[in-house]
């Protein structure tokens with residue numbers, strides 16, 4: 001899967017790519033200069049942070065059928081790096097996306113005065129992501145955008161060769 005990623009690593013997108021007018025089926029921005037090592041590190045952070053429970057192993061938004069909310073298809077995300085980081089750190093108030101910065105609602109870092117958000121709107125707490133882990137995680141989910149349709153090879157690279165989780169992709 002990674003030769004395809006590598007191919008796209010140097011494709012920088014113009015502002016048009018993230019304009020709201022972009023057609024839904026157009027390839028979004030893949031602005032990254034990440035190394036394969038960073039991307040693989042990011043994959044491990046994605047796994048251990050439970051992102052796949054809701055977003056699916058491939059990030060296509062089809063996680064566990066009983067996961068809460070309708071998780072976004074990260075492979076088609078139009079968000080830039082900073083916007084992604086913000087939503088992962090802070091979650092979505094009133095939505096199912098959890099926050100992953102343990103201080104998110106203890107101070108104003110998410111733009112919300114502590115205590116001013118309704119308890120029922122407070123996102124749930126996800127696994128904490130450490131400062132040194134952010135870059136690799138963002139590299140990984142941005143690289144997914146250039147990764148085409150999830151296939152058996154990608155699935156087995158995510159789990160392991162022969163994994164039952166990938167059975168459904170076998171012809």
Ligand code: HEC
Nearest residue numbers: 049050051054069070071072077078079084092095096097
């Ligand atoms: C409990 C389910 C759940 C978990 C776990 C979860 N997400 Fe989400 N995520 C969602 C939902 C639902 C949305 C849609 C948010 C909305 O619009 O309300 C979302 C949205 C996002 C978005 C915004 C995408 C876009 O284009 O709008 C990003 C990025 C994201 N999640 C990344 C992650 C990452 C990375 C992890 C793991 C660290 C993660 N999520 C864990 C449910 C989840």
